[in-house]
Amino acid sequence: FDETCLCCGYNWVLRLLLYLLRLICTTTAVQKRNVGASGPEKYTEAFIKKQIEEFNLGKRHLANMMGEDPETFTQEDIDRAIAYLFPSGLFDKRARPLMKHPTEVFPEQRKIQWGEDGRPFHFLFYTGKQSYYSLMHVSMLFKNICDILNRNLAGSRWLTKIELEEMLLEKVSDNDYSRFIQLLQKLATLPCADIEEKYIQKFSKEVPAQLQKVVIEPLQHDERGVAFSTGEGKRKTARATAVVYDNGTGRITVNGIDILHYFPVLQDREQLLFPFQFLGRIGKHDMVCTVSGGGRSAQAGAIRLASAKALRSFVTEKEVEFMRQAGLLTVDPRVKERKKPGQEGPRRKFTWKKR
Amino acid sequence: MERYPATKGGGRGATATAPGRARPAPQEAESAADLPPLLLLHRPRALRRARSMALPRLLRAAAPRLYSTVPAPAPAPAPAGNRPRADDDKLLTEPLSHPDFFSVKELFTLKDLFDARVHLGHKKGCRHRFMEPYIFGCRLDQDIIDLDQTMQHLQLALNFTAHVAYRGGIILFVSRRRQFCHLVESTARACGEYAHTRYWQGGLLTNAHIQFGPGVRLPDLLIFLNTLNNVFEPHVAIRDAAKMNIPTVGVVDTNCNPCLITYPIPGNDDSPAAVELYCKLFRMTIIRAKDKRRQSEAVEELQRKAQGK
Numbered sequence: 083f084d085e086t087c088l089c090c091g092y093n094w095v096l097r098l099l100l101y102l103l104r105l106i107c108t109t110t111a112v113q114k115r116n117v118g119a120s121g122p123e124k125y126t127e128a129f130i131k132k133q134i135e136e137f138n139l140g141k142r143h144l145a146n147m148m149g150e151d152p153e154t155f156t157q158e159d160i161d162r163a164i165a166y167l168f169p170s171g172l173f174d175k176r177a178r179p180l181m182k183h184p185t186e187v188f189p190e191q192r193k194i195q196w197g198e199d200g201r202p203f204h205f206l207f208y209t210g211k212q213s214y215y216s217l218m219h220v221s222m223l224f225k226n227i228c229d230i231l232n233r234n235l236a237g238s239r240w241l242t243k244i245e246l247e248e249m250l251l252e253k254v255s256d257n258d259y260s261r262f263i264q265l266l267q268k269l270a271t272l273p274c275a276d277i278e279e280k281y282i283q284k285f286s287k288e289v290p291a292q293l294q295k296v297v298i299e300p301l302q303h304d305e306r307g308v309a310f311s312t313g314e315g316k317r318k319t320a321r322a323t324a325v326v327y328d329n330g331t332g333r334i335t336v337n338g339i340d341i342l343h344y345f346p347v348l349q350d351r352e353q354l355l356f357p358f359q360f361l362g363r364i365g366k367h368d369m370v371c372t373v374s375g376g377g378r379s380a381q382a383g384a385i386r387l388a389s390a391k392a393l394r395s396f397v398t399e400k401e402v403e404f405m406r407q408a409g410l411l412t413v414d415p416r417v418k419e420r421k422k423p424g425q426e427g428p429r430r431k432f433t434w435k436k437r
Numbered sequence: 438m439e440r441y442p443a444t445k446g447g448g449r450g451a452t453a454t455a456p457g458r459a460r461p462a463p464q465e466a467e468s469a470a471d472l473p474p475l476l477l478l479h480r481p482r483a484l485r486r487a488r489s490m491a492l493p494r495l496l497r498a499a500a501p502r503l504y505s506t507v508p509a510p511a512p513a514p515a516p517a518g519n520r521p522r523a524d525d526d527k528l529l530t531e532p533l534s535h536p537d538f539f540s541v542k543e544l545f546t547l548k549d550l551f552d553a554r555v556h557l558g559h560k561k562g563c564r565h566r567f568m569e570p571y572i573f574g575c576r577l578d579q580d581i582i583d584l585d586q587t588m589q590h591l592q593l594a595l596n597f598t599a600h601v602a603y604r605g606g607i608i609l610f611v612s613r614r615r616q617f618c619h620l621v622e623s624t625a626r627a628c629g630e631y632a633h634t635r636y637w638q639g640g641l642l643t644n645a646h647i648q649f650g651p652g653v654r655l656p657d658l659l660i661f662l663n664t665l666n667n668v669f670e671p672h673v674a675i676r677d678a679a680k681m682n683i684p685t686v687g688v689v690d691t692n693c694n695p696c697l698i699t700y701p702i703p704g705n706d707d708s709p710a711a712v713e714l715y716c717k718l719f720r721m722t723i724i725r726a727k728d729k730r731r732q733s734e735a736v737e738e739l740q741r742k743a744q745g746k
Contacts, residue, residue, distance in 0.1 A: 194650075195649070195650075196653065196654065199605070200607075200652075200653075200654030201605075201607060201654065202607075202631065202654075205622070205625055205626050205629075205630070205631050205632060206622070206631070206632060206633070207631060207649075208609055208631050208633050208641065208656065209633050209635050210638050210641060210648060210649075211635075215635055219619065219622050222618075222619045223619070
């Protein structure tokens with residue numbers, strides 16, 4: 083690459099780079115608003131065609147510059163080449179230089195709506211929102227001929243307003259959108275045949291199951307054959323892991339130190355024993371924990387949560403539910419609140435002086 | 438009431454009357470449909486030609502508010518496949534010489550209208566003053582519309598619609614009743630014409646160049662299946678069509694204002710049976726007119742080929 087520079091002169095490379103720069107869009111034209119819907123076309127067909135030609139030409143130039151084969155130069159190669167030639171430290175990925183096919187950069191536009199004799203193509207052209215109203219018209223048509231109900235709405239959601247705008251290439255007002263959703267809901271509740279199912283599915287999207295069933299790990303056994311289970315817990319900045327062994331005598335060790343020495347205060351020791359006391363298994367388990375971070379109370383709380391999680395494996399589902407309701411399995415979300423400017427602390431204001 | 442300019446001979450003279458100036462209204466609904474259609478049907482070509490000539494400046498001087506600042510687009514080049522138009526074009530002038538070229542009279546009878554309950558109006562309290570000439574009488578407080586007059590008006594209106602469709606005009610069906618919105622849209626679709634049964638945006642006709650884009654073609658005829666909108670006021674499109682010199686055909690009930698409508702049809706607009714009848718009649722006339730046009734063109738094509746040989 084450097085040799086070609088020296089041979090052909092710096093100007094040639096500079097001109098090539100400038101040409102590429104023109105092609106590259108420094109800001110993505112893919113805005114959040116759907117530009118394709120905002121009115122009669124801003125990008126003519128001729129303009130888009132020219133952009134595509136320029137893009138293809140620039141792609142070949144880029145391939146040559148990078149020393150690769152222009153025929154097999156894919157979009158990923160282009161991205162890598164651009165990142166190499168125009169390194170950018172900007173945080174927002176969308177603000178960095180990019181070179182993509184014009185159809186991805188310029189959003190789809192509506193073409194001229196009427197023929198040579200002036201007659202519009204669509205029969206609802208004069209309403210102004212032909213795609214939206216034709217959608218309403220067709221949905222009404224289905225509504226009038228529906229038959230048998232069979233619809234499971236649990237795992238799906240309707241299209242959002244922005245998705246509908248993208249589909250129709252027209253602006254849709256909030257009122258129109260809500261009317262459309264009402265119509266679809268009525269359509270869905272009515273008895274519907276299979277064909278209508280397919281039509282409705284065009285406007286609904288699958289929602290991934292949000293509920294993640296919490297999996298309780300089964301008991302493991304160590305070399306001696308003793309059943310044990312591990313759990314992790316946290317509280318404020320303290321992180322703890324606990325290993326609870328079966329057939330124990332109630333000895334608890336924290337970071338290799340006995341709890342009596344590690345937690346001199348009674349309150350902390352009570353916190354540790356709470357899960358066992360709740361389940362009535364005080365002298366039956368041994369526990370070995372490791373904890374780091376936080377203070378005295380935070381570490382105690384973290385170990386408590388870890389041990390409760392570990393104990394789930396030893397216990398029936400009903401008792402797990404009882405533990406959950408007692409608050410033993412919930413992470414305590416309270417953390418230190420930040421100090422605000424103009425105040426002395428998170429809540430405390432500066433002393434008010436009358437004069 | 439404004440009528441459209443009568444510029445015979447295609448408005449070739451430079452002294453063509455400006456569309457803004459009103460002509461004395463021709464007599465209403467006389468014997469046959471010869472006079473009004475002749476006057477009105479020359480409007481599209483006359484206006485288009487007149488516009489391309491010295492008229493724009495005249496118009497802007499005389500009535501600056503009538504036309505927008507967007508200059509009128511140059512007359513569209515003749516679409517590919519159309520024969521060159523001579524002024525004494527037989528295809529266009531021949532239908533005008535017959536009173537009922539498309540025989541619309543045979544599409545309906547008085548009994549059909551009666552069975553479809555077209556004669557039933559609203560209660561006496563809802564009566565509009567200007568509908569009194571069309572009302573036959575009042576029974577038990579309900580107005581009965583005179584079906585003889587309805588027959589005449591319907592025949593005129595259907596004849597006019599047929600002529601417009603024959604000349605390839607754009608017909609827009611308008612109705613603001615939710616009950617019949619689907620029916621009207623389906624009718625329009627079946628005819629190959631256009632419908633607007635939704636919320637009417639203010640500048641659709643008057644601000645069309647900005648809303649739709651430059652070079653849009655406005656409808657040549659508006660057909661109202663219901664003249665009132667959802668709040669029982671006259672539809673905005675009646676006034677806008679009058680402003681833009683677009684003829685209108687409308688079914689007027691006893692509580693409607695027939696003033697600005699070019700071809701009113703006094704009749705019931707609330708019963709489904711009546712509205713279905715109107716839709717059927719309009720659909721049949723338009724399809725008939727278009728078929729006739731295609732036939733005439735085919736015949737003419739054959740004749741020219743025979744002559745050419």
